[in-house]
Amino acid sequence: MPYEPPTHTVERSLRATTGVKVVAGLDEVGRGAWAGPVTVCAAVTGLRRPPEGLTDSKLLTPKRRAALAVQLESWVTAHALGHSSPQEIDELGMTAALRLAASRALEALPVRPEAVILDGKHDYLGDPWRVRTVIKGDQSCVVVAAASVLAKVRRDAMMAELGVGYEDFGFCDNAGYPSPxxxxxxxxxxxxxxxxxxxxxxxxxxxWQHLKRVRSVPEAASLEAGGQLGFEF
Structure with a gap:
C-alpha cells in the first residue's frame, strides 16, 4: 500500500517556535503483549535525509524492518532503549511503566533532548520533558519512525531470546502478543x-486464574481495560 514518507515538519516547527535544537522522537512497542517488557526507543536524527523506505515499523515486513534497523543504527545521531519488565508493569500499571521505560531511554542518550516528539495523542511522559504529541507520528515524523523501527527490532530480538526454553509459546513469531x-x-x-x-x-x-496479581499501585480502570491509553486482550 502506498504511503507518504515521514518528514521533519514537526521537528522544524519545534525548532522555529521554541528555539530548541536537540529533538528526540519516542515510540514504544509491547504495550498490548501478554508477555515480555514494554520497550521505548528514544532517537535523535537531526534534519538529515532518512534512509529510503523509512516508515512506521508496523508497515514493514520483518526482513525489511531488520535491514532498515541496521541502516538506522549508523544513521541516527543517537538512540537508546528503555524497558519496563513484566513485573514492573504488574506493579505500576502500563501508563507508569511506559513513563519509566521512556525515562530510561531518554536518560541513556548521550545528549539530553530539549524537546520530545511522542507518538500518539496522550503524553504519558510529562515533566520535566517538553513534549509534543503527534497522532501517527511513527508514520509522519522521521525521528519517531526511526525510533519505531529500532524499538520493534530490538524487542523482537529480546523476545526470541526469552523464548529459549519456552518454545511452545511461539515468542519468536508472536513476540509475546496474543496468538492461537x-x-x-x-x-x-x-x-x-x-x-x-x-x-x-x-x-x-x-x-491458572489463581496466579493473577492485583496491582498494588492503582491505575485508572479505563487505561488498562481498553481505554484511551492502555490495551488488554
Missing amino acids: VHRAALEALGPTPHHRLSWSYLDALPR
Whole structure:
C-alpha cells in the first residue's frame, strides 16, 4: 500500500517556535503483549535525509524492518532503549511503566533532548520533558519512525531470546502478543516468568486464574481495560 514518507515538519516547527535544537522522537512497542517488557526507543536524527523506505515499523515486513534497523543504527545521531519488565508493569500499571521505560531511554542518550516528539495523542511522559504529541507520528515524523523501527527490532530480538526454553509459546513469531499458539500454550502450561500476571487473559484460563496479581499501585480502570491509553486482550 502506498504511503507518504515521514518528514521533519514537526521537528522544524519545534525548532522555529521554541528555539530548541536537540529533538528526540519516542515510540514504544509491547504495550498490548501478554508477555515480555514494554520497550521505548528514544532517537535523535537531526534534519538529515532518512534512509529510503523509512516508515512506521508496523508497515514493514520483518526482513525489511531488520535491514532498515541496521541502516538506522549508523544513521541516527543517537538512540537508546528503555524497558519496563513484566513485573514492573504488574506493579505500576502500563501508563507508569511506559513513563519509566521512556525515562530510561531518554536518560541513556548521550545528549539530553530539549524537546520530545511522542507518538500518539496522550503524553504519558510529562515533566520535566517538553513534549509534543503527534497522532501517527511513527508514520509522519522521521525521528519517531526511526525510533519505531529500532524499538520493534530490538524487542523482537529480546523476545526470541526469552523464548529459549519456552518454545511452545511461539515468542519468536508472536513476540509475546496474543496468538492461537500463545493461547494454547498458556492453557496447557500456564504463564512463564516472562508473562504479565495482572493482565486479563488470565480470566479466560480457569486453571491458572489463581496466579493473577492485583496491582498494588492503582491505575485508572479505563487505561488498562481498553481505554484511551492502555490495551488488554
